[in-house]
Amino acid sequence: MSGMHDVIVIGAGPAGCSAAICLCLRGRAVTILEKNRQPWKKLCAGGLPPKVVGVLPANLEGLVEQSVCKIRFGYEGRRSFELAFKRPVVHLVQRHLLDQRLVQQAVGLGARLVEGAAVVELQPEAQRVLVKTTKHTYQARVVIAADGALGAGARLLGHQGIRLCPAVQVDVKLSRRKMKPYRNMLACDFGVLPGGIGWVFPKRDRLSVGLCSFGARANLKAALEKYLRIEGLDSGRISPIESHPLSTWDGRRVFSKGSVLMVGDAAGLVNPLTGAGIRRACISGQLAAEAAHAYLAGGAVCQKDLASYDRRVNADLVDELARARLLARLFYRAPGLFYRIGVMNARINPWVGELLSGQKSYLEVFRELLSGGWISRPRPL
Ligand SMILES: Cc1cc2nc3c(=O)[nH]c(=O)nc-3n(C[C@H](O)[C@H](O)[C@H](O)COP(=O)(O)OP(=O)(O)OC[C@H]3O[C@@H](n4cnc5c(N)ncnc54)[C@H](O)[C@@H]3O)c2cc1C
Known part of the structure; x- marks a missing residue:
């Protein structure tokens, strides 16, 4: 059994690195447990809407290929x-190079990276969390589970609300x-x-x-x-x-269990309409790091600081995911029909680009859809 760690982050993808970087910048000691060894490859198309740039905790210099x-x-x-x-x-970036950049940034700021450490079980207890890997058992006051769609973090919540x-x-x-x-x-x-x-x-x-x-x-x-x-x-x-x-969002409202905070794909934060998840992985990582920092600063009595993480994710990310899910449920039920009346409609299709690039929110798209202007004044392609 290891000594007590303040924070253990599981997984060194965008969510885990964002959390680790945010904690290091606040002066916290962080250990990242990553099952792979560098260079690892996460299957991903590497598409980053411009609005990701504002939340990525590393610069993209030299990484953007198109x-x-x-x-x-x-x-x-x-x-x-x-x-x-x-x-x-x-x-567009090559995903393994983005991950390398994020890991370098986290390690450069002082995070300790343990590679080849696959977490098999998480055991939240009253004052600590036991983190069991294939080789060692670690203990930490807070754990940020950023181990993706199939990791121990998602398993701890039983994949409820994740599709x-x-x-x-x-x-x-x-x-x-x-x-x-x-x-x-x-x-x-x-x-x-x-x-x-x-x-x-x-x-x-x-x-x-x-x-x-x-x-x-x-x-x-x-x-x-x-x-x-x-x-x-x-x-x-x-x-x-x-x-x-x-790991698409399917109605989840709880993102933590005891002192374990789930972030990114472990929390099921992928957009169910487009499949994009990197931006929300970074944001949730940062929100979890802020909650963990407040909790550690206030002592063990401040469990409410950890509970604030659930509230922040619900407030900052879930409403838009719920709207994307509603649109996805409609669209993917009859894609041929919605392709013709929606995607091919010259009044609607510019919204796709605006949604992707972040110039428009799902709420704005819903409002415009409900206003009906796109029906009364159709414009052929
Ligand atoms: C085919 C495909 C294409 C995609 N394309 C895009 C896209 O273009 N744009 C976009 O925004 N999103 C895309 N996504 C989604 C995006 O890849 C994820 O949302 C994003 O990677 C989530 O980041 P994360 O850090 O939460 O998890 P991950 O990136 O999955 O990172 C998890 C990390 O945890 C490690 N890990 C896993 N299990 C354990 C364990 N037991 N112990 C220790 N470490 C562990 C992994 O090795 C990995 O390093 C795509 C996904 C897929 C499958």
């Missing part, structure tokens, strides 16, 4: 059209000439997988091509092979298919 101002929408490769925006709607949506992705390496159509443009397809979404996210010399199902069970591998054919990418150098679930 900033896209165009989106090509399609429905099973048909009814496709391009939308152009004045400003970039998504910056694990299966996703697959490959990297396709292409010659410069074949990369040309994807310069400054990403592609989204809503029909290749019923109740799901397909994406082509371009990097400097490769494309991340993936699919996620938000609806019924489907053969994602076969659907991805079909999507690659539709996009004309099946002759490129394709990496083996990898899979990892998206």
Whole structure:
């Protein structure tokens, strides 16, 4: 058994690193337990809406491989059209390089990183939490569980209010000439997988091509092979298919148990409409760090400081997720219909870019949808 730690963070992804960085900046000693060893690879398309930049605790200098101002929408490769925006709607990075940058930042500020430490069980007790790894048992006054969709943190709350949506992705390496159509443009397809979404996210010399199902069970591998054919990418150098679930929000309101605070994918904070989760991973990591810092500063009697974490996540993140979930439930139930009347509607589709880039909130989109202006004055594409 280790000595008593003030804070242990489990997982060194965006949520864990954000929490660790925030705590280090407040002068706290932090230990990060990470099951992998560097360099590790988390399956991700690496899309960062510009509004992420404000909450990422490290700079993106040299990491952004493309900033896209165009989106090509399609429905099973048909009814496709391009939308152009004045400003970039998504910056694209290679995810493992982003994680490396975040880890360097945390360690540079004094966090202790223990690699190869897979946490198998969390045991919250009155004044401490026991953190059992495959090798050692640690004890800490506060634990921030940032161990993703399948980790011990999510298990502790029994995955209630989290919907694990299966996703697959490959990297396709292409010659410069074949990369040309994807310069400054990403592609989204809503029909290749019923109740799901397909994406082509371009990097400097490769494309991340993936699919996620938000609806019924489907053969994602076969659907991805079909999507690659539709996009004309099946002759490129394709990496083996990898899979990892998206930990989408499905009504959860509790994000802690005793002195264990769940953040990022461990809390199920992925957008159920788009599959994006990095921004909320960073924000929740910072909120948990602030709650842990207040708790440790006030002594063990200040359990209410930890409870404030649940309130802050509900206030800052959950309302927008609930609206995204409502939209997702409608959209993915009849994607063909909503693609025609929504995505292809020239009055509505600019909102997609505005939502992605953060210029518009889901609340504003709902208000505009309910105002009905987009129905009374239709404008053809
Ligand atoms: C195919 C795919 C594409 C995606 N594309 C995008 C995108 O373009 N943009 C976007 O915003 N989001 C995207 N997401 C979602 C995004 O990847 C997650 O929301 C984000 O990574 C969450 O960060 P996190 O730190 O909470 O968890 P993670 O990034 O999963 O990090 C968890 C960390 O904990 C470690 N860990 C796990 N278990 C243990 C354990 N037992 N003990 C110790 N350590 C452990 C892991 O090794 C990892 O380092 C995508 C997801 C998928 C699956």
